[in-house]
Amino acid sequence: MNIKLVKCLDWPATDRPGELLMYAEHLHNEKVNLDALWGYVTHDNKARLAAIGKHPTKLQYALRKLGVKTQICKGFQVSGKDRTGALIDVFRKLSNAKINIECADALATQGKYSGTIWVSKSDLGRAKKVLGI
Numbered sequence: 001m002n003i004k005l006v007k008c009l010d011w012p013a014t015d016r017p018g019e020l021l022m023y024a025e026h027l028h029n030e031k032v033n034l035d036a037l038w039g040y041v042t043h044d045n046k047a048r049l050a051a052i053g054k055h056p057t058k059l060q061y062a063l064r065k066l067g068v069k070t071q072i073c074k075g076f077q078v079s080g081k082d083r084t085g086a087l088i089d090v091f092r093k094l095s096n097a098k099i100n101i102e103c104a105d106a107l108a109t110q111g112k113y114s115g116t117i118w119v120s121k122s123d124l125g126r127a128k129k130v131l132g133i
Helices: 019-029 056-065 088-096 121-130
Strands: 002-012 034-041 047-053 071-081 101-109 112-119
Touching (some): 019 034, 019 056, 047 056, 047 071, 088 121, 112 121
Antiparallel strands (some): 002 047, 034 047, 071 112, 101 112
16 A cells, blocks of 8 residues: 655636536646546535646646636545555544544546545644554
8 A cells, every 4th residue: 555645736616517627628738647636516515626736836837827726735645456445444543543534535446546535734744644654
């Protein structure tokens, strides 16, 4: 299992058809390569997008060209060979340290998995230590 700290950029978006396409095309034209991309709606019904760039500074610069104001958050990208319960060890370590997971996602394909886990900013340092980063 591989675990690394990643910088995620999060920004407001318009909830309409073609919004994600517009950002994807812009990032493509700017030659920004992504590790992850999410579109979601918040509890107060606001659309947001988030991304992890292979080169976070390049991603931030490309979004700035569109006038987008991003929020930076840090999370843990976990990856490895796909197997039943692959993330349980990580979840257990965080739970045993009384660190709450604010958000998590995971995807598996072709025998490999990758997931991202976010904890509160105040728990980030402890989580790094618990996860051996």
